[in-house]
Amino acid sequence: MRRSHDALRADHAVQCPNCGSTKRPHAACRECGYVRPGLKLALSKEE
Template sequence: MAHPKRRKSYSKKMMGRSHHALKQKPFAECTNCGEIARPHHVCQSCGYYNGRQILEIRTDEVSE
């Protein structure tokens, strides 16, 4: 098995991990209802994607 010849310095180690940080997920405004939704995903509040209704969103009404 191969072994490193020299110890990696702290700065080189951290530079190698520079892309490991968590990135914020992108959000866009739904063109139908205006709510915040993920791009290229069906809107969870209205069920529309690309101007067409994909999901039938039901609202659970509480009857007393």
């Protein structure tokens, strides 16, 4: 029982579907600013 909650506290990381780098789910990708389909943060080097 002592590890029963580990899954909920795990440090999640997903691969950015846009550039492939590791990022946190629901957090903007540091490489490309991708968050989820339909939402992408503008990076400073935007053209």
